[in-house]
Amino acid sequence: MTPLTTSTSAAQPEALGIRQRLALFVLLTASFTLAVDFSILNVALPRIGAEVGFGLADLQWIATSFAVCAAGFTLFFGRLADLFGRRRQFLVGIALLGVASLVGGLAGEPWVLIVARVAQGIATAAVTPAALSLLTTSFPEGRLRDCALGLNGAIMAAGFTTGAVLGGLLTDLVSWRWAFFVNVIVAVVVLAIAPAVLRETRADERPRLDLVGAITVTLALAAAVFGLTQASEHSWADARSWGALTFAAVMVVAFVLTERVVRDPLVPLAVLRRRTTAWGNLAGVIAFATETSVVFLLTLYLQNVRGFSPLQAGLVFAVLGAGTVIGGLVAPRAIARIGATRAIVAGLVVQAAATLSLAFLDQFSGWLVVVLVGTFIGGVANLVAIVGFMVTATTGIRDQEQGLATGIATMSQQIGITVGTPVMSAIVAASAAVAAGVSAALVVNAAICVGAAVAVGLALRIRQSPRR
Structure with missing residues (x-):
């Protein structure tokens, strides 16, 4: 099998070579780390609030700022990876994750920690679809792709669960700051290996980026996630919740109307x-x-x-x-x-x-x-x-x-x-x-x-x- 190419027509041998195994290791390690980030800070929030200076009512923003950005920018970055290169976006996203995590681990003020979490969320939105599309374009439809996606699913699911356990252990035994510093170590390892084992893949043609579609869908997703998190923290009757969800619905309508008329839609409605x-x-x-x-x-x-x-x-x-x-x-x-x-x-x-x-x-x-x-x-x-x-x-x-x-x-x-x-x-x-x-x-x-x-x-x- 030719490693990490966009062609799926050639027959591929069952065994994977060293390069392909290293590529899988890099992509799965990134997936695991991103999944851990969704839950690793949850049990540490009270300790973070006490040490950094968050009020009790403001602790939710440590999780919400990450979730809103991770979900809001996902579709935009997924399409961006097709147009400008999945490998390039993966590497830039991992580098951003490492820098943001270092800043978060060293944060001494609430605003610094929130900025770090926003950057982590954007990095997650960039890396996740890039890593998945590198997997799917590396293997043809069939057994090999199914196995790769199965491993990715297992690793990500394990990451969600591991995050809660690891967050508790790090907070109790060392410091909550290591929940950030672990990402820095992972980012360094991935960036050291990935350039040598990942091949660039992108669309053959580069249509004009649908900026209006990108803005409306990003606002829709970010508002929807914000509204849902507010409902979780407060109630469905909370004005922040239903107000954000209403705004999200309006942006979805605007997005669909935009995709109907633009020459190169961000998301072709046929898909x-x-x-x-x-x-x-x-x-x-x-x-x-x-x-x-x-x-x-x-x-x-x-x-x-x-x-x-x-x-x-x-x-x-x-x-x-x-x-x-x-x-x-x-x-x-x-x-x-x-x-x-x-x-x-x-x-x-x-x-x-x-x-x-x-x-x-x-x-x-x-x-x-x-x-x-x-x-x-x-x-x-x-x-x-x-x-x-x-x-x-x-x-x-x-x-x-x-x-x-x-x-x-x-x-x-x-x-x-x-x-x-x-x-x-x-x-x-x-x-x-x-x-x-x-x-x-x-x-x-x-x-x-x-x-x-x-x-x-x-x-x-x-x-x-x-x-x-």
Whole structure:
């Protein structure tokens, strides 16, 4: 196999050479680091606030500023990677991540830390679609691409879980500042290896950049994520929440109208009209929203009902992390045997069953065993669905548009991560007791998984043949 080229027509050998393995190592390391960044600071927020000088009400901005930028700029950078070079954007993004993390680790004032988090979010938006499109353009549709996406999914899922555990350990044993400094070390290693093992890929033609489309979609995504995070922190009735979501809806309309009339649209509407793109990404939003919100709900249950410490609760989720890693490894085989659509449907159905078992923890004397088994099985199933979504969403897309396709997929992932918690939090808040609220939310969570499985199965008619 010619390493990291845009051609997918040539037959490729099954074995990977040293260069290809190093390229995979670089890309997967970057994916893992970016996933860790989403959760590594959560348990450290009180300590950060005390040392840097954040007020209690302002702590949310450490997470919100990162999430808004990471989601808001994703689609823009996904398309930019197609036009100006995925390798170049990957390297620049990793360098920005390293510099921003160094600034964040040394921050002594709140505004410096917020600026660092904004820069980390922008770096994440640049690196994630660039890394994914380097993966998808390096392997043809089929077994090798499925395996690469499976490994990427396993690594990213493990990163989300590892972030919570690692953040607690670093904060308790060393300093929260090492949650930033770890990124600096990773950035140096990646920048030392990546130039030698990654080949540049970009679209053959460079159309004019759709600036109006880029601005409107970035504002729409940023406002949507901001509104959802405000709903999570406060309530759906909060003016900041519904105001931001209303603005996001207006920007979406403006974006669609723009894409209809410009000569070189940022997102060709024909891509969004593809069934595999639309329904695959819907499955991705649901898969990420449901499983990340399960972590939120079980965190409430373990700490507020069972009296676990944050570190103890984080260690319980290590089992979930193991399940997601195994799911990422199992997914390519499942897709090869039953096809990507069936993998999504089966993954969501099994995830629903596992989630439903967690809704009745108070009825089991060995409730902790149920938590461990349920989260493990749910993690495996969730990753099968996620890899199925990634394969579906990037199948049939030209190499020239893989940055766009992976940008849309990354956007779906980040919206899913953001939307799940405020929805489930509202259900818990409507209940008189935490335990009853968590139980009700888990039932709703499982029902959403089943509904999504049915909808995706019917829309794609489960007629995809197994991958060879």
